[in-house]
Amino acid sequence: MNRKRIWIGVTGAVMAAIAIAVAILYEPAIAPVAPPAPDSFDAQLKRDGARVVALGDCVVCHTAKDGRPFAGGLPLVTPFGTIYATNITPDPQTGIGAWSEAAFARAVRHGISRDDHLLYPAFPYVHFTRMSDHDIAAAYAYLMSREPVHAIAPANRLIFPLNFRPPVAFWNLLFLRPGPREADASHDARWNRGKLLVDGLGHCASCHSPLNAIGAEKAGHAFDGGIVDGWEAPPLNALDGAARPWTQAQLVTYLRTGRASEHGAAAGPMLPVTRDLATVPREDVEAIATYVLSLQKGAPRAVEPVASRAASPAAQRGAVLFNASCAQCHGTGSPMQTIGERPTLAFSTAVNAGTPRNAIQMILNGIAWHGEDAANYMPAFSGVYDDRQIADLVAWVRGAWSTKPAWPDAEPLVARLRKENSAR
Ligand code: HEC
Ligand code: HEC
Ligand code: HEC
Known part of the structure; x- marks a missing residue:
């Protein structure tokens, strides 16, 4: 067979597979309903819903x-293009006001919208499908009693053929296992609650x-670490390999406040997760921490930080910038470290990671000022330093605070991340 015929054959097979998947998974539209009145829901159910919605971000x-x-409209940038999150306020025209609870449950468990279109898996229904009936009812009650907002999300910009939704049926056949899971009897209730969450x-x-x-998440590699919005989400199964292995108490504090005594602070896409977790009952976060700590693979302990090694020319230039812009907070004996009790950069996952990605993102973006929480503020340096200077800073930080090998010159990555960040 020549190339062209193989190509036609492959395309035909894929189309057939999609057609079969669509035929298996097709579900018709669910009729619109009159928006339920907010006070038609039980007050306790709405309170439970606030917790569910916070846990689900x-x-x-x-x-x-x-x-x-x-009200939707946030662009989610994926390798396949940009998908906009939709309006889930109870506005009947542009939100989910005309959705029955059954339609809502179907979207969350099966990734199918009230009319019959398939939702893209950027909406994490492969995970939400495990929610209990009670949690789905509670989320519905909570959302339906928010203020309706009339807002239409911008049109998605996806590459062919994903700008058509039917191929998602095939994806669902491969990766979606709908419905709640049985509890694992070999573990206690707290561990099972943690796993569920x-x-x-x-x-x-x-x-x-x-x-x-x-x-889709790679089979067999759950929690091995991923990339999201230009940040590295570190492995959650190697927390025992940190410069200071995480304890249960530290993990709970980190998840609820974004900080822990012997670890770097939450930034980038993790910061909003911790702000949501700050609002849920402590037992839920205790359960999450219990389960996460049970996932550890026994990573080799990082060696204790040593005094700094001979610095490269880049690192030497970085040291000068560091003393000018960073030492007042990160220098040994600075008020942030003594009075503020923030740990040294040596304990930071970002500084000890395989790539300088998160250290760069931290320097480019800082940590925005959020409310009362002044202890967790770092200015953004994207407008202060150019790519070369940020690469120099990163080289200095790595050499001075990590015992791991130097990173390759970071300038190309700084340039790329800066460009990607500005497209977001
Ligand atoms: C990681 C981002 C993300 C999170 C977290 C998320 N969603 Fe979404 N959701 C999306 C995107 C993106 C879409 C649109 C998908 C599409 O158009 O195919 C969506 C669509 C939906 C829809 C379908 C709306 C429609 O008009 O078809 C519902 C319902 C929904 N989400 C509910 C929720 C609920 C409830 C939660 C929290 C438990 C939640 N979402 C959390 C990204 C997210
Ligand atoms: C106003 C104080 C302040 C200044 C100035 C500052 N930072 Fe930070 N930085 C912070 C805080 C707060 C954090 C969060 C870490 C924590 O609380 O442990 C942080 C975190 C970091 C991290 C990641 C550590 C982690 O949490 O994993 C790096 C890397 C970093 N800073 C580098 C720099 C560099 C390089 C400069 C100078 C260009 C700088 N910072 C300037 C306050 C500051
Ligand atoms: C939207 C993406 C996203 C979600 C959802 C998310 N994380 Fe994260 N997480 C990140 C990123 C990115 C980082 C790195 C942030 C940094 O360096 O400040 C991170 C950091 C962490 C860390 C610190 C790891 C270390 O070695 O320093 C822990 C612990 C953590 N996440 C746990 C969780 C848990 C538990 C959940 C679920 C309840 C969760 N994360 C959900 C993106 C996410």
Whole structure:
């Protein structure tokens, strides 16, 4: 067979597979309903819903920058193009106001919209499918009693053939196992609760796992670490290999406040996760931490930090910049470290990681000022230093605070991340 005929054969087979998947999974539209009145829901159910929605980070994805909560419009940049999160306020025209609870449950468990279109897996329904009936009812009650906002999300910009939705049926056949899972009797209730929250509502693996060529989590590599929005989400199964292995208490504090005594702070896409977890009952976060700590693979301990080694020319230039712009917070004996009790950079996962990605992102973006929490603020340096200077800073930070080998020159990565960040 010549190339062209093989190509036609492959295309035909793929089309047939999609057609079969569509035929198997097709479900018709669910009729619209009159929006239920907010006070038709039980008050306790709505309170439970607030917890469910916080654990699922619904507001994080469904709110545009400076937009109204849940009104959609946030662009999610994927390797296949940009997908916009939709409006999930109870507006009947542009939101989910005309959705029955059955339609809502179907979207969350099967990734099918109220009319019959398939939703893209950027909406983490492969995880949310594990939610209990009660949690789905509670999320529905909570969302339906928000303020309706009339807002239409911009049209998605996806590459062919993914700008058509039917291929998602094939994806679902491969990767979606709908419905809640049985509890594992060999573990206690807290561990099982943690597993349910991590694998379900918390969808932690959707960021913390590597993805395959078609954007699904790689089988057998759950929690091995992934890339999201230009940041590395570190492995969650190697927390025992940190310069200071994580304890249960530190992990709970980190997840609820974004900080822990012997670890770097939460930044980038992890920061909103911790802000949501700050609002849920402590037992839920204790359960998450218990389960996450049970995933450890026994990573080799990082060696204790040593005094700095001979610095490369880049690192020497970086040292000068560091003393000018960073030492007042990160220098040994600075108020942030003594009075503020923030750990040295030597304990940071970003500084000890295989790539300088998160250290660069940290320097480019800083940590935005958020509310009262002044201890967790770092200015953004993207407008202060050019690519070369940020690469120099990163070289100095690595050499001075990590015992791991030097990173290759980071300038090309700085340039790329800067460009990607500005497209977001
Ligand atoms: C990681 C980002 C992300 C998170 C977290 C997220 N969503 Fe979404 N959601 C999306 C995207 C993107 C879409 C649109 C998908 C599409 O158009 O194919 C969507 C679509 C939906 C839809 C379908 C709306 C429609 O008009 O078809 C519902 C319902 C929904 N989400 C509910 C939720 C709830 C409830 C939560 C929290 C438990 C949540 N989402 C959390 C990204 C997210
Ligand atoms: C939207 C993507 C996303 C989701 C969802 C997410 N994380 Fe993260 N997480 C990240 C990123 C990115 C980092 C690195 C942030 C940094 O360096 O400040 C991170 C960092 C962490 C760290 C610190 C790791 C270290 O070695 O320093 C822990 C622990 C963690 N996440 C746990 C969780 C848990 C548990 C969940 C689910 C409840 C979760 N994450 C959900 C993106 C995510
Ligand atoms: C106003 C104080 C302040 C200044 C100035 C500052 N930082 Fe930070 N930086 C922080 C805080 C707060 C964190 C969060 C870490 C923590 O609380 O442990 C942080 C985190 C970091 C991290 C990641 C550590 C982690 O949490 O994993 C790196 C890398 C870093 N800073 C580098 C720099 C560099 C390089 C400069 C100078 C160009 C700089 N910082 C300037 C306050 C500051």
